[in-house]
Amino acid sequence: MLLAHRVPMCRQRIDHDEWERHGGAALGDRAEWSDRACGMAALRMILLAYGQEPPSLTELVQLGVEKGALTERGWLHAGIASLAEVYGVPGRAEPVPAEELIDRLKTAPLIISVTEKFPEDGRKGGHLVVAHGFDPGAGTDPLILFRDPSGWGQENDRVPLSRLSASYSGRAITFPTVTRTIAVLGEMLELGETAAEEHQAVGRMVGEGGIDKLIVVGNSPNVVQLTAGALAGGVPEVARVADNHTAAAYLETIVRPGDKVLLKASRGGELWQIAQELFGQPITGH
Incomplete structure (x- = not known):
């Protein structure tokens, strides 16, 4: 790789x-x-x-x-x-x-x-x-x-x-270890009619915030909009994976010493499972 x-x-x-x-x-x-x-x-x-x-x-x-x-x-x-x-x-x-x-x-x-x-x-x-x-x-x-x-x-x-x-x-x-910021984002639930627009906006904010790499979890239409917003916002690297297990496996292949990994989604996305898997902890949730 x-x-x-x-x-x-x-x-x-x-x-x-x-x-x-x-x-x-x-x-x-x-x-x-x-x-x-x-x-x-x-x-x-x-x-x-x-x-x-x-x-x-x-x-x-x-x-x-x-x-x-x-x-x-x-x-x-x-x-x-x-x-x-x-x-x-x-x-x-x-x-x-x-x-x-x-x-x-x-x-x-x-x-x-x-x-x-x-x-x-x-x-x-x-x-x-x-x-x-x-x-x-x-x-x-x-x-x-x-x-x-x-x-x-x-x-x-x-x-x-x-x-x-x-x-x-x-x-x-x-030179010293380069610190990268990797964001792992999932779907925001219960936004109603503005869901697509809000997901695009979050994607653009990721680009404006200087995130080095974005991993988007899921396959819903809202996640697709989030990905499109991130690409439009200039995020250097964007990847989309199907589920939390795949996200954890992918992170294991790319995370380097000094990296910061941020996880965020609605509670229903259960993204804490990614951290649990990376640290070898029991997986909780469904």
């Missing part, structure tokens, strides 16, 4: 207007700095993934230079980790063997040092990308999902672990 953290894409090519607006010309040529901005673009993606409001890429480059995070050999991992902490996301520069990447990606995205375009000619490191998930597939060589801020990365977003390992330096910047 594919696992992916939500990480928005940021390009390392710096927009001309942004460069001028924030005084980037004081650093030199915009095109040259765009070629060197992978570390700050990767940092910006991480900050967005953790719900922060980062400054522009130009401002991050300026700050990185000011704080000594850039050397002739490239961006210092420890420097990027320190900058992340300035914006409320603790980071740590450390070695992470390729064989440990899958386990690390189960709980958080990573900034990893690879060679651009993942060549297999012995070159290692020199370019920073964000690894944000994996797809185990059916074989023995899982795919690593990544956000690459280079031009090539705009059309490529996954690579076999074996190919990544060939150009991976073994060094990464790690």
Whole structure:
């Protein structure tokens, strides 16, 4: 089953207007700095993934230079980790063997040092990308999902672990467990003629409330309306299951450490059974 953290894409090519607006010309040529901005673009993606409001890429480059995070050999991992902490996301520069990447990606995205375009000619490191998930597939060589801020990365977003390992330096910047909020909702009973409208409204509210994943339980017309409202409201992931037992089984396959799971429906939906099943308690109700 594919696992992916939500990480928005940021390009390392710096927009001309942004460069001028924030005084980037004081650093030199915009095109040259765009070629060197992978570390700050990767940092910006991480900050967005953790719900922060980062400054522009130009401002991050300026700050990185000011704080000594850039050397002739490239961006210092420890420097990027320190900058992340300035914006409320603790980071740590450390070695992470390729064989440990899958386990690390189960709980958080990573900034990893690879060679651009993942060549297999012995070159290692020199370019920073964000690894944000994996797809185990059916074989023995899982795919690593990544956000690459280079031009090539705009059309490529996954690579076999074996190919990544060939150009991976073994060094990464790690971050805390990503906390997701998963809502499990059932039908609201006894609403009368406004039931369809109210269920759609609740679905839209889920999207507005920043819920990461919604699981809707049941097959009634009202549940269908709730699902439609959630999709219209922009909930990133919506799944519909037939009953409480199926919901509990599905949750067991997707819940990760740090996740928050919210259960809510009319009492007649007996959604407490889902929690009981997850915690191995006796199932009560009918």
